[in-house]
Amino acid sequence: xKLAFRLLSVVAVLIAAASVTFFAQLMVxxxxxxxILNLQNGREQEWTASELGPVNEKFGFDNPLVVQYLxxxxxxxxxxxxxxxxxxQSVNSVIGAQIVPSLVLTASALVVAWALAIGVxxxxxxxxxxxxxxxxxxxxxxxSLPTYWVGVVLLVVLAVKVPIFPVIGGSGAWxxxxxxxTLAIPLAGFLxxxxxxxxxxxxxxxxxxxxxxxxMGDTAVRLRHGLRHAxxxxxTLSGWALGALVSGAVIAENIYGRPGIGxxxxxxxxxxxxxxxxxxxxxxxxxxxxxxxxVDISYAVVDPRLRSHSRLATA
Amino acid sequence: MSIVDDRNDTDxxxxxxxxxxxxxxxxxxxxxxxxxxxxxxxHVEGLRVSFAGTEVVKxxxxxxxAGRCLAIVGESGSGKSVTARTVVGLTGAGSEVSVDRLxxxxxxxxxxxxxxxxxxxxxxxxxxxxxALVSLDQLRKVxxxxxxxxxxxxxxxxxxRAAKAIELLESVGVPEPEVRxxxxxxxxxxxxxxxxxxxxxxxxxPPLVIADEPTTALDVTVGAQVxxxxxxxxxxxxxxxxxxHDLAVVARLADDxxxxxxxxxxxxxxxxxxxxxxxxxxxxxxxxxxxxxxTRGTHLVRPADGxxxxxxxxxxxxxxxxxxxxRHLVKAFRGPDGKDREVVRDVxxxxxxxxxxxIVGESGSGKxxxxxxxxxxxxxxxxxxxxRGEPWSALGxxxxxxxxxxxxxxYQDPLSSFDPRWSVDRILADALSRGPxxxxxxxxxxxxxxxxxxxxxxxxxxxxxxxxxxxxxQRQRVAIARALAPEPExxxxxxxxxALDVSVQAQVxxxxTDLQDELGVxxxxxxxxxxxxxxxxxxxLVMKDGEVVESGGADEVxxxxxxxxxxxxxxxxxxxxxAR
Numbered sequence: 094x095k096l097a098f099r100l101l102s103v104v105a106v107l108i109a110a111a112s113v114t115f116f117a118q119l120m121v122x123x124x125x126x127x128x129i130l131n132l133q134n135g136r137e138q139e140w141t142a143s144e145l146g147p148v149n150e151k152f153g154f155d156n157p158l159v160v161q162y163l164x165x166x167x168x169x170x171x172x173x174x175x176x177x178x179x180x181x182q183s184v185n186s187v188i189g190a191q192i193v194p195s196l197v198l199t200a201s202a203l204v205v206a207w208a209l210a211i212g213v214x215x216x217x218x219x220x221x222x223x224x225x226x227x228x229x230x231x232x233x234x235x236x237s238l239p240t241y242w243v244g245v246v247l248l249v250v251l252a253v254k255v256p257i258f259p260v261i262g263g264s265g266a267w268x269x270x271x272x273x274x275t276l277a278i279p280l281a282g283f284l285x286x287x288x289x290x291x292x293x294x295x296x297x298x299x300x301x302x303x304x305x306x307x308x309m310g311d312t313a314v315r316l317r318h319g320l321r322h323a324x325x326x327x328x329t330l331s332g333w334a335l336g337a338l339v340s341g342a343v344i345a346e347n348i349y350g351r352p353g354i355g356x357x358x359x360x361x362x363x364x365x366x367x368x369x370x371x372x373x374x375x376x377x378x379x380x381x382x383x384x385x386x387x388v389d390i391s392y393a394v395v396d397p398r399l400r401s402h403s404r405l406a407t408a
Numbered sequence: 409m410s411i412v413d414d415r416n417d418t419d420x421x422x423x424x425x426x427x428x429x430x431x432x433x434x435x436x437x438x439x440x441x442x443x444x445x446x447x448x449x450x451h452v453e454g455l456r457v458s459f460a461g462t463e464v465v466k467x468x469x470x471x472x473x474a475g476r477c478l479a480i481v482g483e484s485g486s487g488k489s490v491t492a493r494t495v496v497g498l499t500g501a502g503s504e505v506s507v508d509r510l511x512x513x514x515x516x517x518x519x520x521x522x523x524x525x526x527x528x529x530x531x532x533x534x535x536x537x538x539x540a541l542v543s544l545d546q547l548r549k550v551x552x553x554x555x556x557x558x559x560x561x562x563x564x565x566x567x568x569r570a571a572k573a574i575e576l577l578e579s580v581g582v583p584e585p586e587v588r589x590x591x592x593x594x595x596x597x598x599x600x601x602x603x604x605x606x607x608x609x610x611x612x613x614p615p616l617v618i619a620d621e622p623t624t625a626l627d628v629t630v631g632a633q634v635x636x637x638x639x640x641x642x643x644x645x646x647x648x649x650x651x652x653h654d655l656a657v658v659a660r661l662a663d664d665x666x667x668x669x670x671x672x673x674x675x676x677x678x679x680x681x682x683x684x685x686x687x688x689x690x691x692x693x694x695x696x697x698x699x700x701x702x703t704r705g706t707h708l709v710r711p712a713d714g715x716x717x718x719x720x721x722x723x724x725x726x727x728x729x730x731x732x733x734x735r736h737l738v739k740a741f742r743g744p745d746g747k748d749r750e751v752v753r754d755v756x757x758x759x760x761x762x763x764x765x766x767i768v769g770e771s772g773s774g775k776x777x778x779x780x781x782x783x784x785x786x787x788x789x790x791x792x793x794x795x796r797g798e799p800w801s802a803l804g805x806x807x808x809x810x811x812x813x814x815x816x817x818x819y820q821d822p823l824s825s826f827d828p829r830w831s832v833d834r835i836l837a838d839a840l841s842r843g844p845x846x847x848x849x850x851x852x853x854x855x856x857x858x859x860x861x862x863x864x865x866x867x868x869x870x871x872x873x874x875x876x877x878x879x880x881x882q883r884q885r886v887a888i889a890r891a892l893a894p895e896p897e898x899x900x901x902x903x904x905x906x907a908l909d910v911s912v913q914a915q916v917x918x919x920x921t922d923l924q925d926e927l928g929v930x931x932x933x934x935x936x937x938x939x940x941x942x943x944x945x946x947x948x949l950v951m952k953d954g955e956v957v958e959s960g961g962a963d964e965v966x967x968x969x970x971x972x973x974x975x976x977x978x979x980x981x982x983x984x985x986x987a988r
Contacts, residue, residue, distance in 0.1 A: 219501075299543040306496055306535035307557040307608070308526040321547050396547060397592055 099389075103382050108166065110378040114371035115165050121367055125154055129178045132364060152176065174372035179364050184372035187357060192376065195353040198269065198345065199338040199380075202276035203331065209281035210288055210327065215315055218292045229289060235282025240341045244275040244348040261350040272345040276338055284327045284334070292323035321395055328395065332388035336381040446473035449647040450495065450616055454508030457490050457499055457671075464490055466671040472616060477638070477648040479662035479679070481655060481694070483909040487671040492618050492651045496533050497525035512616065530557035534609030534617040539625035540601035544593040550577070550604050551589030557611040576607040580637055598771075599630035606637055610646070617641060620651040627770035627936060632980035635661050653909060655698055656939070656982040659683055667691050697914035699943030701966055707921070708914035708943075720921055723762050723928050725946065729797055730758035731930050732782060732815075732898055737791035739777050739954075752777050752788070753954040759898065764924065764931040766945030766962070768938060768977075774954035775934050779900050782932060783815055784808055813843045816891035820903035822883045826875040832886055833857050833871045836893055843894030860889040864919060881912035888919065892929075900932045905940060917944060938981050942966050950974050 121128070126148040130140050149155045153164060168175060174184035210232075217228025251271060252260045258271050295301060296319055304318050343355030354373055361369035393399040450472040457465035465487040472478045482488040490499060497520060499505050510518040512532055520528070529535070534557075537543035544553050555573035558564055564572065570589070577585035580603040593601050602622065609617055619638060623631035639661055642648050652658050658665060658679070665682040667675040667690065675688040686692045696717070697708050706717040739752040752774045759765045767775045780786040782793055784801050793801035795814065803811075819825050826835060836857035840847050847853035854871070861870055864885040875883055884904060891899050901920070905913040917940065923929055935941050941948060941962070948965045950958040950973065958971040969975045 299537050299539065300545045302493075302498065303535070303537055303543045303605070303608075304545070304556065305498055305529065306533075306537075307530035308528070308560045309530075309556070310522075310526060313560070318545050318548075322545075398546065398594055 099386070103386065106382055107169075107375070107378060110375055111166055111169050111371075112162075114374050115162055118367045118371060119158075121365065125152070128365065132179055132366070169375070174375065175368040177361075177369045178366045179361075179369075184369050187369055188354060188372055188376060191352055191354045191357050194351065195339070195342050195346070195355065196380075198272055198276070198342050198351070198353060199335060201269065201273045202280065202338055202341075203335060205273055205277035206280035206284055206334070207327070207331075209277060210285035211320070211324070213281075213285050214289045214292050214323070215320065218289055218315075218319075219296050229286070232282045232285040232289065235278050236286060238279045238282070240275060240279060240344050241348065243278050244272070244345055247271050247275055248348060268349070268351065272342075272349045272351055275345045275348070276341050280334055280338065284330065287330060288323050288327045291326050292319055295319045295322040298322075325392065325396055328388055328392050332381070332385035335384035336377070339377050339380055446476055448472075449474045449513060450649070451509055451511040452495070452507065453510075454506075455491065455494065455510070456506045457487070457494055458504045459500075459502055464671050465494070468666075468668070468671075468673045470666050470673065470676065472647045472649050473664075474615065474647045475642060475645045476663040477642055477650055477661050478664045478666065479650040479652060479658040480666050480668055481652055481658055482668035483653055483911060485670075486668040488651050488668050489620055491668070492535075492620050492649065495618060495649070496529050496535055497522075498529075527561075530614070531561050531612045532614050532616065534612070534614040536602075536606050536609045536617065536619040536622050538621040540593065540605040541598070541625070543605055544601060544608075546592060546594050548592065549589065550591055550593055550596065553593070554589070554604055554608045554611060557608060561612060563612065572611070573607075576611055577604060580604070580607045580610075581633070582607070597630075598626055599633060602626060602630070602634050603637065606634070606641075610641060614646075616647045616649065618649045618651070621653070622650070623657055624652075624654070628938065628977055628982075629770065629980040631657070632660075632982065635982065654982070655683070655694060655910070660982040667694070693911060697910045698939060699914070699917060699937075700939045701942045701963070703943050704962070707918045709911075709918055721925050723925060725763040726761040728760075730794075731761045731796060732800070732932070733758045733794040733797070734778075734782060735792050735794070737778065737781055737788045737793070739774075739781060739786065740789045750789075751954050752781065754791075755949075755951075755954075755956050756791075757949055757956070757959070759930055759932055761897070761930055762924070762928050763946045764933050764944055766941040766948045767932070767934045767951055768936065768941045768948060769951035770936060770977075772953075773951040775951050776902055777954075778951070779817075779902050779932065779934050783817055783900055784812075813894035814897050816894065816896035816899040818884070818887050818891050818899060818901045818904045820906050822887035823875055825887065826883075828874070828876055831872050831874055832861070832878075835875070835886065835890055836860055839890045839893035845895070856893075857889075860893055861886075863892065863923070864889045865915075879912075880908055881915060884908065884912075884916050885919065888916075888923070892923070892927075896929070898930045898932060900934070902934045903936070904933075906935065906937065913940075920944070938966075938977060950977070 118125070124145075126145045127140055129148055129152070130144065131137055153161055156164070165175065172185070174188070176182070177184050177187050213228050213231060217224050219225060220228075248260065248271065252258045259268050261268075292315075296315075301314055301318055304314050309317075339354075342353060343358055345351070346353040346355035347359060354376070357369065358373050360366075361373070448471050452471070453469040454467050455465055455469070456463060456467050468487075468491065470478060470480070480488045480491060490503075493499055494505055494507075495510075495517075497517070507518050510516070512528070515528075515532075517528065544550070551570060551573040554576050555569040558569045558572060563569070574585045574589050577588055582588050582600055582603050588596060588600065588604070593604070596604065602625075606619075606622070609619075617638070622638065623634050626634060635657065638648055638650070642661075648661070650658065650661055662679045665675075665677065665679050666673045667682065667688065669690050675682060675686065675691045682691060683695065686695055693710065696703075696710055699708060703717075705722075706719050708717075710717050734755060734757050737752050737755040738750060740748040740750045742748055751772075755774070755778055757765065767778060769775045777786065781788050781801060784793070784803070788801055791801075792799065795811065800808070800811075830838075833854065837847070837850075837853040840853055840856055840860075847856055858868060858871060861867060866882060866885050866889070870878070870882065870886070875886060878886065887904075904920070905916050908916060920931065921944070924931065931944070933941070933944050935944075945962050948959065948962050949956045950965065950971065952973050958965055958969065958974045965974060966978065969978055
């Protein structure tokens with residue numbers, strides 16, 4: 094029941110996103126066929142009906158709006174995102190080639206951010222004024238860094254001045270390190286702040302005192318009792334973070350000249366290739382939705398109290 | 409484990425209800441001829457603890473004996489919990505501890521390092537905290553929690569520990585221990601959780617168990633079972649240090665009592681001496697403050713100069729037409745499985761002007777829902793409430809609004825019913841404006857607010873305070889003043905003193921009875937505490953699972969309970985009966 098409702102809401106969100114992008118295409122000023130011909134020929138001019146005819150037919154612009162809409166949404170159900178204005182190929186193949194490196198980048202960034210956040214909080218929560226201050230200071234600093242700035246600084250320091258990493262990364266493992274750090278450092282600061290807050294509260298809880306009265310050492314108390322409680326709010330935020338990472342990836346990919354959906358998006362926006370932009374928006378929305386379902390599942394894995402209420406959590 | 413009901417104790421002076429196991433211990437150290445002298449286990453001498461320069465424990469000394477229970481009694485802030493934690497080296501961050509002598513058996517504990525302390529904790533000293541819901545890790549299985557001391561001290565392998573956990577759960581009377589071990593604490597009832605917590609504390613069979621308010625969060629019958637469990641452990645030779653604010657609980661388990669106040673032990677001795685013949689004024693006041701059948705009709709707080717307690721001057725109760733009348737109330741809520749569950753079943757009662765009707769029951773008995781229906785905050789599924797013979801619960805929201813001020817309410821936790829940004833004068837002015845005589849201007853509002861504050865024993869200085877900065881007792885006084893402001897005929901008191909220390913509770917109860925005597929207010933008084941109910945109420949309803957199982961005059965119900973549930977409640981009640 095709950096699961097069915099959840100899946101329905103996922104579909105509803107995606108259809109809503111698709112509808113918004115579809116109507117956004119109509120809002121772009123000017124006749125679409127004219128825009129396409131202008132784009133392909135690289136100049137601004139009026140086109141004759143005989144020149145516009147084939148384009149209108151190819152893209153289905155001469156059909157009634159309802160038919161166009163149903164055709165578009167119907168295509169989405171078959172996994173067809175439409176046809177690019179500029180490249181004369183399907184948006185699927187434009188995005189498809191680039192989506193994998195982007196997903197690798199964002200997923201790695203999330204993992205690295207969590208590792209950094211947990212490592213720092215475990216070591217610095219409630220460790221006396223100096224160490225604690227150091228930890229929370231680092232988090233505030235990291236969380237306030239803009240992605241583009243981190244990217245440029247890392248590039249200059251670790252690729253140009255001290256050439257450990259390649260300047261133009263490509264999608265290889267070595268070239269992925271700097272883009273991942275660029276995305277992970279600000280996020281780690283943010284997740285760290287949330288986790289530290291909760292960790293701090295958890296370590297004052299009576300069950301932690303109980304564990305200490307059993308003779309448990311400080312490190313064991315943190316790992317076995319504190320950590321699991323402390324990561325819960327951070328997990329909730331991870332769904333949002335993953336969405337934010339996809340947009341951050343656009344910046345990182347551009348700085349490091351890394352193939353990915355970000356490059357495609359920038360090009361498409363510059364050339365006003367609306368179907369490609371829409372396709373990317375939809376894919377990002379999809380990633381967002383899937384990420385949030387994953388968050389729900391992992392939340393229930395960590396906190397069994399939620400399992401009785403959600404059948405999603407049988408994982 | 410049987411519970412001995414010795415309420416008919418012929419001694420008359422003190423009747424201590426206790427489990428069989430508890431009475432088996434010697435009455436006084438070395439007193440009984442046949443029993444061997446008790447073996448001292450924990451020696452504490454000259455213990456001082458301070459936090460940031462403020463001394464909270466001021467050089468106390470005590471001894472705990474094997475097979476006996478030492479109770480450390482005191483109110484919040486007396487230093488009793490800090491003392492307990494210091495005995496296991498967990499005083500807390502920023503504390504300074506100095507002690508002349510701290511010995512467990514023949515081992516010197518003073519000046520131990522953290523690593524050495526860890527070998528003591530769990531193995532030599534077991535520790536039971538107050539509320540198992542928060543004292544057990546909710547995300548871990550009960551079995552793992554119970555067996556954790558074994559894991560920490562490297563006893564047995566994983567399989568052996570799992571088996572031992574089930575064995576321990578069984579030994580503390582948890583039914584279906586295999587099932588429970590695989591569940592998580594929140595899936596267990598309060599009593600089972602507390603048992604699991606105790607099972608964990610005794611996993612390594614430590615010679616000393618410290619229990620810090622082990623029954624405070626529990627219903628009466630469940631609390632009694634937990635006390636029996638500790639008594640059984642004591643009879644096997646374990647030394648128990650019981651930390652409590654509740655003298656009745658202490659009477660049930662302890663052999664020796666140390667009364668703490670302001671970081672000092674003001675009185676120390678065998679339990680009978682302390683309860684029967686208290687020497688220190690504070691101990692006397694504590695004993696006086698415990699509400700019971702003996703305190704009915706008198707004040708709980710003795711006047712500063714008086715030897716005798718003052719008697720109430722009751723106004724006559726008008727037994728004509730009832731002030732409020734509940735007829736066959738039923739309330740059903742839809743459960744998570746989609747089925748309706750009746751939490752109030754066919755409840756009828758009447759409250760007459762000037763009297764106090766008590767509703768007593770354990771958690772989940774439906775007493776609070778009944779109160780909410782009487783307040784017309786929750787509509788009944790069927791049945792009806794009449795106010796002075798007129799429809800009340802059946803009125804529409806708009807029709808009821810002008811009459812709202814006729815019923816006031818005082819909750820357990822006033823802080824959560826105050827807007828934290830409002831000061832006391834704003835709270836009272838707001839309440840006054842809802843009454844039949846709203847103040848004409850700010851000056852009148854202020855004058856009448858001040859009158860109200862004086863009526864509840866507060867003064868000018870509290871007018872501009874924020875509730876957050878008041879003490880628990882002062883907050884409850886403000887809550888009472890707010891309830892009085894619109895001049896209600898009835899005040900519903902829902903557990904009004906349950907969150908207060910015993911001496912503050914006594915003051916608030918005295919205030920409520922005084923207001924009744926002066927103003928003739930009527931109370932619908934809800935509590936789980938039978939002593940408070942007996943002290944306060946003229947007539948009583950006993951609720952269980954949404955039904956009224958027994959009703960009648962307070963003395964009638966308490967002295968001659970007819971329903972088995974009432975009898976069970978009264979048997980389980982740890983009581984303190986001091987003849988006056």
